[in-house]
Amino acid sequence: MKSKYQTNSPTLYSQAEPVQITTRWGRFLNGVRRGGGLRRRERLLTLSIIVPAVLYYLLFRYYPVLQTLFLSLTDSGLIREEYEFVGFENYIEIFTDPVFVKTILNTTYYAISTTLITTVLALLLAFILNPIRYGNNFLRLLFYLPMITSGIAIATMWLWMYQPRFGLFNEVLGLFGVAPIPWLRSIQWAMPSLIIMAIWGGVGYSTIIFIAGLRGIPIEFTEAAIIDGASTVQVFWYITLPMLGRVISFVLVTGIIGSFQVFQQVYLMTRGGPLNSTRVIALSIYDQAFQRLHIGVAASMAFVLFIIVTTFTVVQMRLQRTDWEL
Numbered sequence: 250m251k252s253k254y255q256t257n258s259p260t261l262y263s264q265a266e267p268v269q270i271t272t273r274w275g276r277f278l279n280g281v282r283r284g285g286g287l288r289r290r291e292r293l294l295t296l297s298i299i300v301p302a303v304l305y306y307l308l309f310r311y312y313p314v315l316q317t318l319f320l321s322l323t324d325s326g327l328i329r330e331e332y333e334f335v336g337f338e339n340y341i342e343i344f345t346d347p348v349f350v351k352t353i354l355n356t357t358y359y360a361i362s363t364t365l366i367t368t369v370l371a372l373l374l375a376f377i378l379n380p381i382r383y384g385n386n387f388l389r390l391l392f393y394l395p396m397i398t399s400g401i402a403i404a405t406m407w408l409w410m411y412q413p414r415f416g417l418f419n420e421v422l423g424l425f426g427v428a429p430i431p432w433l434r435s436i437q438w439a440m441p442s443l444i445i446m447a448i449w450g451g452v453g454y455s456t457i458i459f460i461a462g463l464r465g466i467p468i469e470f471t472e473a474a475i476i477d478g479a480s481t482v483q484v485f486w487y488i489t490l491p492m493l494g495r496v497i498s499f500v501l502v503t504g505i506i507g508s509f510q511v512f513q514q515v516y517l518m519t520r521g522g523p524l525n526s527t528r529v530i531a532l533s534i535y536d537q538a539f540q541r542l543h544i545g546v547a548a549s550m551a552f553v554l555f556i557i558v559t560t561f562t563v564v565q566m567r568l569q570r571t572d573w574e575l
Contacts, residue, residue: 314555320548327542339549348525349533349550356529359440360508363447368500370448371455372493378456379463389460392453404517407446408433411518433519436526443514443527451507455500462496463489495568502565506558530554 321339325332343349378388395403410417411432419429432442466489474484490497512531515521521528521536530550538547 317548317551317555320544321552323545325544325548327538327544332545335545339545340553343546343549343553348528351525352528352530352533353553355440355525355527356509356511359444359447359511359529360505362444363451363508364501364504366444367448367451367455367504368497370452371500372459372497374452374456375459375463379460389453389457392456394453395450396454400513401517403446403450404514408518411442434523436523439519439523439527443518446514446518447508447511451504455504458496458500459493462493466492498565498568502561502568506561506565509554509557509561 322334322336323332324335324339374392378385381388413419413429413431413434416432418432422428422430430438432438470488470492471484474488479487510531511529512535515527515529515532516535519527521532531554534547534550534554537543537550
């Protein structure tokens with residue numbers, strides 16, 4: 250017999266219980282009901298961050314690359330609206346041109362020499378500056394100043410120091426009885442002169458990176474090696490260098506990438522002379538595009554430079570994956 254308080258209708262609590270939907274779309278709707286407002290705000294925030302970045306790379310990175318590739322396959326000119334599709338004729342032309350082949354060799358010589366010497370000197374300076382506790386920030390700032398100084402000011406200063414008759418370098422050499430050197434006017438000395446200036450300008454940046462890498466090495470490794478009787482050379486070779494492997498690979502690869510794109514120093518100081526001994530790829534691109542008005546040829550040179558830089562970038566990414574730690 251039923252009580253007078255019992256009914257066949259569902260209770261108030263049973264009516265409030267949510268219906269459990271087992272389908273995938275139902276589970277999604279249940280999640281939206283529980284926190285829909287918060288998730289919508291999160292999605293809007295994510296889209297507001299991602300969309301501008303994607304548009305930036307599409308418009309200012311990928312589109313110029315594709316446009317350069319397209320122009321390299323045409324005979325386009327700077328002041329001509331008409332152009333024809335010529336296929337790989339521009340690439341055949343530049344790679345059969347002895348001047349452009351020499352340009353690639355010059356750029357490779359400049360990039361490898363500058364990067365290797367800068368890396369070695371920066372590593373030595375980092376070992377010298379790292380133990381210094383008082384005045385260390387001032388010394389790092391002093392070495393970093395060339396990186397934030399105007400390129401035109403630096404080129405003007407070095408042009409004066411390389412001046413054959415009254416330049417600082419020849420004045421110093423004259424004190425030791427050495428004959429003056431025609432630094433930028435000699436086929437033999439023009440490229441080494443640019444390399445010396447590039448080393449002076451880039452060694453401070455690499456030094457700061459190496460100091461940061463040295464301070465990231467746990468002191469316990471060095472102390473344990475010294476307690477075990479390892480010499481300073483052994484600690485450097487078996488502890489410090491392996492721990493700096495990622496930093497060294499970063500400095501080397503980024504240095505080569507930057508050196509392959511050198512333009513300002515060469516343009517201001519030598520214009521590729523004498524006799525194309527300092528001509529680099531970026532300067533050849535500029536001459537073809539804005540001096541000879543051959544946009545198609547300039548685009549093919551630019552795409553070759555893009556392939557070189559991309560190759561070194563991929564190498565850097567692969568090296569960064571390598572486990573250099575002990």
